[in-house]
Amino acid sequence: MSKQRVWVSRPLFPEIVTKLEQYFVVVAETADQKRSTEQLKKALAGFDGALLGLNDRVDAAVLEGNNRLKAIANLGVGYNNLDIAAITRAGIIASNTPEVLNESVADYAWALLLVAARRVNSAERWLRAGQWHGMRFDDWLGVDLHGKTLGILGMGRIGQAIARRAQGFGMPVLYHNRHRLPESLEQSCGARYVDKPTLLRESDHLVLVLPFTSENRHAIGAAELALMKPRAVLVNIARGGIVDDAALASALRDGRLGAAGLDVFEGEPAVHADLLALENVVLSPHIASATEDTRRAMATLAADNLIAALGRGPQSGHPPTPINPEVLTR
Numbered sequence: 049m050s051k052q053r054v055w056v057s058r059p060l061f062p063e064i065v066t067k068l069e070q071y072f073v074v075v076a077e078t079a080d081q082k083r084s085t086e087q088l089k090k091a092l093a094g095f096d097g098a099l100l101g102l103n104d105r106v107d108a109a110v111l112e113g114n115n116r117l118k119a120i121a122n123l124g125v126g127y128n129n130l131d132i133a134a135i136t137r138a139g140i141i142a143s144n145t146p147e148v149l150n151e152s153v154a155d156y157a158w159a160l161l162l163v164a165a166r167r168v169n170s171a172e173r174w175l176r177a178g179q180w181h182g183m184r185f186d187d188w189l190g191v192d193l194h195g196k197t198l199g200i201l202g203m204g205r206i207g208q209a210i211a212r213r214a215q216g217f218g219m220p221v222l223y224h225n226r227h228r229l230p231e232s233l234e235q236s237c238g239a240r241y242v243d244k245p246t247l248l249r250e251s252d253h254l255v256l257v258l259p260f261t262s263e264n265r266h267a268i269g270a271a272e273l274a275l276m277k278p279r280a281v282l283v284n285i286a287r288g289g290i291v292d293d294a295a296l297a298s299a300l301r302d303g304r305l306g307a308a309g310l311d312v313f314e315g316e317p318a319v320h321a322d323l324l325a326l327e328n329v330v331l332s333p334h335i336a337s338a339t340e341d342t343r344r345a346m347a348t349l350a351a352d353n354l355i356a357a358l359g360r361g362p363q364s365g366h367p368p369t370p371i372n373p374e375v376l377t378r
């Protein structure tokens with residue numbers, strides 16, 4: 049039997065490619081690029097499996113006429129780039145990389161919150177520009193985190209990891225989620241369930257950690273921002289599109305919101321010009337999971353998923369984290 053063929057859509061740690069090469073003929077791209085439907089369709093032709101990322105949007109049109117592809121391993125926990133219904137109809141096993149990134153992403157949410165609340169980014173820019181000529185007691189005043197109420201919208205595993213860290217800051221936590229957590233979990237996270245308007249009104253600072261779906265596009269828009277406290281810090285480590293970036297920029301510009309820390313953007317890698325023009329927003333290029341250990345763990349899990357889904361390796365037929373396990377039992 050000839051070796052199965054696997055496509056890796058973006059540059060990856062070399063040892064992960066080597067691992068895949070133990071089982072497959074591997075074609076690995078050396079640049080990360082957004083592809084059109086046609087380009088992606090063409091790229092996937094002739095492969096049994098693919099290791100994809102956020103930039104690769106797989107839907108029915110991409111899969112049309114492709115009878116060979118059997119497995120897609122997504123490099124990330126979020127998989128809003130995949131049309132799971134279409135992928136399942138096509139009999140393709142899809143997988144993602146949950147759990148391994150929870151703690152790093154939770155750490156990063158706090159990094160953005162701290163930097164935005166204490167204006168570290170602007171102060172550093174000012175210092176580097178040679179503007180520090182003496183101490184002014186009333187310069188660079190930020191807002192506190194300790195003792196303030198932290199709001200979390202989306203209370204999955206990452207939200208819970210963020211909530212647990214709030215205990216160290218002495219911050220009470222409010223949360224809103226599609227489903228209320230079991231009481232024992234609420235207690236261990238020190239978090240209280242409230243409805244969304246209450247969350248927006250009562251949080252001193254708010255972190256967004258919900259998955260992107262068609263229902264929650266602009267879950268935070270002008271109306272929601274208007275409910276928030278005027279000195280609040282908003283952090284988005286979830287997905288671009290959950291926040292209406294234009295509405296956010298005008299709230300930040302007009303002093304209706306204190307500051308923001310954003311790792312994700314509508315239409316990234318493009319960033320709304322109004323956000324780029326503001327000082328009271330910290331911007332980073334989708335790096336919440338980007339630590340050496342975590343990105344390696346994500347890549348390893350994605351490779352393990354792909355190998356197993358294509359019936360190879362020690363977990364043959366049992367990918368560790370499938371999204372549509374029903375395909376496996378067909």
Ligand code: 8YV
Nearest residue numbers: 101102123124125126334337
């Ligand atoms: C990754 C992410 O940076 O896991 C996710 O859903 O957004 C991030 O951890 C991204 O998926 C890179 O591929």
